[in-house]
Amino acid sequence: MANFITEPEREIPVSGECDVLVCGGGIAGISSALAAARNGAKVILIEREFMLGGLATLGLVTIYLPLCDGEGTQVSFGIADELLRLSIARGVIEDKYPGPWLEGGSREERTKRRFEVQYNPNIFACDAEKLLVDSGVEIIYGTVAAAAVVEDGRITSVVVENKSGRSAISAKAVVDCTGDADICQLSGEETALFGKGNVLAAWYYRYSPEYGVKLKMHGFADVVGDDKKSAAQQLIPRRFKGVDAKMISEMEIISHQHALADAMKLRETDGSTIPVIFPTIPQLRMTRKLVGAAIPTDQPTHKFEETSIGLYSDWRKSGPVYELPYGSLYGNRVKNLITAGRNISVSDELWDVTRVIPVCAVSGEAAGTAAAMASATGESFSELDVKALQKRLSDAGVKLHCSEVGLANKA
Numbered sequence: 001m002a003n004f005i006t007e008p009e010r011e012i013p014v015s016g017e018c019d020v021l022v023c024g025g026g027i028a029g030i031s032s033a034l035a036a037a038r039n040g041a042k043v044i045l046i047e048r049e050f051m052l053g054g055l056a057t058l059g060l061v062t063i064y065l066p067l068c069d070g071e072g073t074q075v076s077f078g079i080a081d082e083l084l085r086l087s088i089a090r091g092v093i094e095d096k097y098p099g100p101w102l103e104g105g106s107r108e109e110r111t112k113r114r115f116e117v118q119y120n121p122n123i124f125a126c127d128a129e130k131l132l133v134d135s136g137v138e139i140i141y142g143t144v145a146a147a148a149v150v151e152d153g154r155i156t157s158v159v160v161e162n163k164s165g166r167s168a169i170s171a172k173a174v175v176d177c178t179g180d181a182d183i184c185q186l187s188g189e190e191t192a193l194f195g196k197g198n199v200l201a202a203w204y205y206r207y208s209p210e211y212g213v214k215l216k217m218h219g220f221a222d223v224v225g226d227d228k229k230s231a232a233q234q235l236i237p238r239r240f241k242g243v244d245a246k247m248i249s250e251m252e253i254i255s256h257q258h259a260l261a262d263a264m265k266l267r268e269t270d271g272s273t274i275p276v277i278f279p280t281i282p283q284l285r286m287t288r289k290l291v292g293a294a295i296p297t298d299q300p301t302h303k304f305e306e307t308s309i310g311l312y313s314d315w316r317k318s319g320p321v322y323e324l325p326y327g328s329l330y331g332n333r334v335k336n337l338i339t340a341g342r343n344i345s346v347s348d349e350l351w352d353v354t355r356v357i358p359v360c361a362v363s364g365e366a367a368g369t370a371a372a373m374a375s376a377t378g379e380s381f382s383e384l385d386v387k388a389l390q391k392r393l394s395d396a397g398v399k400l401h402c403s404e405v406g407l408a409n410k411a
């Protein structure tokens with residue numbers, strides 16, 4: 001078998017033209033598309049699956065981690081706050097109801113209970129979809145970004161594959177929200193893989209008459225700083241990088257069998273338990289990321305960042321708060337490409353903090369806003385007027401610096 005073939009050159013149709021092309025419709029893509037549309041851009045969002053939300057819906061990761069610092073202060077605002085409220089607008093899962101946050105609780109009450117919720121993935125996906133459609137975003141489902149056409153350091157179009165065949169979508173600015181930095185990779189931007197790889201996860205929903213429909217979190221993430229506990233919580237002693245099709249497929253087969261075996265085991269003690277739904281996309285946390293103009297780390301916390309585009313906390317522990325620098329969203333090579341979500345540029349240590357839902361919304365809102373601005377002026381992301389971007393974000397309700405939420409910045 002030959003190792004390579006040469007793909008014949010051929011003409012393909014241009015199937016779309018827009019100011020901002022958002023690739024990937026997870027939390028980051030939803031937030032980016034919404035922000036870009038609200039800032040006046042003509043937006044197309046392409047999504048490989050047939051529903052929005054990515055890991056947060058199809059991946060059954062239905063816990064919207066905290067918008068607060070665990071010490072009684074909300075730090076993430078703007079679309080991160082809007083989407084959390086949207087996710088529970090039609091009802092909350094009882095034991096995850098953040099009463100003190102929604103009903104004006106005291107600081108003491110808010111310290112006891114973090115500002116996080118659990119939601120229904122189907123309702124959230126459909127309501128997010130309606131929000132985007134009503135905002136003028138064109139969603140094209142079942143569409144995979146397969147290549148990027150780059151001329152003079154700019155992406156002129158993204159080549160896509162879908163039911164209609166292979167075609168190109170032309171765009172003035174592109175937002176990579178694929179979670180795996182696919183567009184960075186396809187366009188020649190610098191990327192890096194998560195050194196350790198992912199542990200196996202097999203989260204699924206089950207039903208029993210006694211408990212109703214419940215999320216079963218089968219297989220946990222790494223336990224930071226405790227390798228022994230971490231190893232004990234892993235389903236199998238193996239890790240997955242998540243950017244090789246055959247390896248992802250192998251991981252999925254193992255994950256399906258683990259979820260099924262777990263559900264069947266529960267049946268031995270409760271004969272009426274049934275599995276309701278398994279995830280329909282791979283539960284991968286950290287795969288490939290941008291190596292961008294800035295690579296923030298997890299130390300120190302509360303650090304003042306002049307170019308901050310939003311605040312976020314550490315879901316794992318109370319206290320730390322970070323200001324996300326604008327430079328973590330764009331790279332050094334491709335002028336009109338920006339990223340959001342779990343593939344932004346951060347250190348491996350900070351990645352476990354920035355990959356979660358609220359932070360994906362924070363980076364998404366900033367990337368979409370910046371993309372609308374850059375597409376209007378033709379500027380590259382590195383040249384963009386950061387103060388003007390910050391003004392737009394502030395006007396939209398985003399808090400940029402610790403001092404804006406009553407927390408002191410540290411040197």
Ligand SMILES: Cc1cc2nc3c(=O)[nH]c(=O)nc-3n(C[C@H](O)[C@H](O)[C@H](O)COP(=O)(O)OP(=O)(O)OC[C@H]3O[C@@H](n4cnc5c(N)ncnc54)[C@H](O)[C@@H]3O)c2cc1C
Nearest residue numbers: 024026027028048054055065144145179201283341342357
């Ligand atoms: C097991 C597990 C547990 C987790 N637990 C939590 C938790 O409790 N709370 C929390 O807040 N976070 C949690 N996370 C993290 C969080 O869910 C995700 O990191 C976050 O939702 C990622 O959002 P995103 O938009 O960046 O990426 P994704 O959700 O991965 O979205 C990317 C989207 O792009 C699409 N796509 C990918 N490639 C292409 C392409 N080439 N062309 C077109 N479309 C493409 C995908 O179909 C997908 O819809 C967990 C993650 C995992 C795996």
